[in-house]
Amino acid sequence: MHAAAERETLVSVQGVVKHFPIKQGIVFKKEVARVHAVDGVDLEVRSGETVGIVGESGSGKSTLARCVTGLHPVTSGRILFEGTDITKLSGAGLKAFRKDVQMIFQDPYGSLNPRRRVGSIIGDPFAIHGLASGAERKKRVQELMELVGLNPEHYNRFPAEFSGGQRQRIGVARALAVRPKLIVCDEPVSALDVSIQAQVINLLKDLQREFGLTYIFIAHDLSVVRYVSDRVGVMYLGRIGEAAAAGDLYERPRHPYSAALLSAASIADPDEAERAERIVLIGDVPSPIDPPSGCRFHPRCPKAEERCTVDEPELEVKEGDAADHLTACHFPVEPGENLAREHAGIRQESTEPELPEVEQ
Template identity: 80%
Template sequence: MSARRIEGEGEVLVSVEGVYKHFPIRQGIVFKKEVGRVHAVDGVDLRVRRGETLGIVGESGCGKSTLARCITGLHPVTSGRILFEGTDITGLPKSGLKAFRRDVQMIFQDPYGSLNPRRRVGSIIGDPFAVHATAAGAERKRRVQELMELVGLNPEHYNRFPAEFSGGQRQRIGVARALALRPKLIVCDEPVSALDVSIQAQVVNLLKDLQDEFGLTYVFIAHDLSLVRYVSDRVAVMYLGKVAEAAAVEDVYVRPRHPYTAALLSAASVSDPDAAERAERIVLTGDVPSPIQPPPGCRFHPRCPKAAGRCVEEDPPLIRRDGDAPGHVTACHFPVEPGESLAGREASIAQVSTQPDLPEVEQ
């Protein structure tokens, strides 16, 4: 959303270092025994610089939203560290988390599910002021109405309920609530995916204007690759809990290096009919493996048209490859070369079962 930045410029606001988030699977009625774990986030390293927008893309279930909730402190991490302005927030006490959340807010995907239908809009937007004791009474009402006007809502609708607003207006309510304490970082978890296309543009342009006005930093999660290209300075592509590729936005879209990134981009819609006709679609075979029992080595190898024996045995590091721009890192033993076509090529390693084999537990 902000002017395109060169990797390495600017102060690091958020640093994600080797973060893992596993959810235990328990069976049994009286004595619940752990029989497996969902590897939602599995060793993620990311940097978010002050004032930039980092886009995160990937298929459903790749760990994008879980990572977002770890960054905002909504999920405790299994291991690893998340540093915000140099402070490790993963082990903060409740008092420390409360102060941290003044600087980090979240806009949720469902603009209606994230709002309490029994409460009036004024009290919903005013909650941050009440929780952090920064404004009360007439002062709180004045600041709430200023926020409503800022995001394009009528301040006179202060006493209405969420059901009296459209989907786009509800999302503006969520944006106003996130802005209440003037945070430094806002995590946008697919903030426009539930809205009509015309409303999506309005909300995205609103977020862009707010970033320019208040110097906000965004982590923007979305499925729409063209939208991510428009709003982001850098992009991280996730697959099955890991980052497959990360770089400045134009480096990823013009010269993708990971086969999974290339496949995602080949499936993106193109507005130019001539370009769409020339585009070569990369069709991935097989199913996404289960995050309960991820495959060994590179997690993409069962579906990858370039996979070889090394991919099964060795997990590729997320590093810069020869000829790539600074900050362009890829987790692939055999990255896509410029001009190389993967269209029509099938996975070179047989697909294994993606169903986890969980043990039986006596009741």
């Protein structure tokens, strides 16, 4: 992590807010509420590293990713890419930025036009940015296909003629075509079989080493995020609750939500899985239309006190933590503290399956 700390900052997200208005009316539409998808996020991504983003569905992970790539205009805040505020870009400046930032989408079929051949899909970036045409473009597309593990002879096939894993490799090839500096991976393996997931993840890691790529990696699978990430940010209801080096966060989570989330991760070792205690949060995730005041996690938090309901915690270094371990919590989890046993707000659930009774 010392080497990572010396790397230059590639992306700096500063107080980014993204709200989606809810309107009513037939002729004259009136805004009646807003969805607080992302609500004041600060994040830094250093050159050459992988930053993982985890959280429940609806936490704002994908919206944040689309703001970073310029697909969603921000409501407020700044996103700096190599020192340039991309929220103010337009025209040629925006086109140049999008050459440096690419995205791999979750659905490997929905993100590909089923009516177009694979060669033209992968070749689009070359045409858009004027990098190659004709025979040269075909040659470079086939080189990309071979690089990601596809048969170059399948240049003229349609996406439906490929498996799910192969289609995701097509998406990787398309993202890699213009040699971007940053690739945002929005749950790139969640729709794939486990064995295929491993192949795609290893491909991404190999490409990162070969081309010096920087990744923002969004996923639900905590074990996948730990494997690929240098640093991890945990999002809840539009905000980051904790951010730290991957090993540090997984071994010593400080935010109660992080601890509960990590306890739900699958464990390969059956002996360790038998000893593990799963923490199950009570209650439902509040609506992003009307988020709670103060700390947004306080309605479900076992350590919440009156201060948590009115005072929003800052994302900061807590006493005894590393300089890059940030937590937004007034009462962080202490080393050795067992939330399931010591607090009534969370109940403990056994991870062992219940076996049917056998009649004697």
